[in-house]
Amino acid sequence: MEDDVKKFLYVNRKAPYGTIYALESLEVVLIGAAFDQDVSLAFLDDGVFQLTKSQDTADIGVKNFSPTFRALGDYEVTKLYVEKESLEERGLTADDLQEIVWEDEDDDYEEKPSIRIVSRAEMADVMADQDVILSF
């Protein structure tokens, strides 16, 4: 069984609204999570805006799906890599992102952070380490 587990990375580069990519990516992640693979998400370029807190979509008439990222832990998706340089280039810091945690069943359901801020060089290593990369 262990041999069948592949490392999947979903790369998110686009802003959350205006195109369907961000929402489609999240839905594929949720559906794909049923297959017991080792899933990670990467956020770079405008993709970092997907994780910002206090999103309000009322005036653009689409659903604010940002709360759904907080459900990823329930689907055993616990690694959300965010590129530091992409945040900085957009005047954002880690404090602008919503808090996303997962509960570690093996550690008395302790809540652990899912978001990991990594440098561009570290992100390259994360990508190099994958079996499958899906780009959105």
Added chain:
Amino acid sequence: MDYEVNGATIAADEEGYITDLTQWSSDLAGVIATAEEINMTEEHWAVVNFLREYYEEYQIAPAVRVLIKSIKKSMGKEVGNNKYMYELFPYGPAKQACKIAGLPKPTGCI
């Protein structure tokens, strides 16, 4: 397949999921349950209420295994197990309970 509740018609899609989530009421839940041939007990309501709270918080209806895992954590393993959940909702706990809860079909249901 629309529903009639207290003289009002509530629109639903061809599978019986209501199309406007804001039109949900506990009376409507009873009508949908009857159409699904489910007799709502306290346990059924607990699952339906749990789903509505989950949707309110995360904006998705959870996949069935996530639902069962979460129910197990919040209500204990007597309720939160596959066998019991399928006894409550024979045509699939996530699908049927979501329909009664007025939510869209769960994401990740395959």
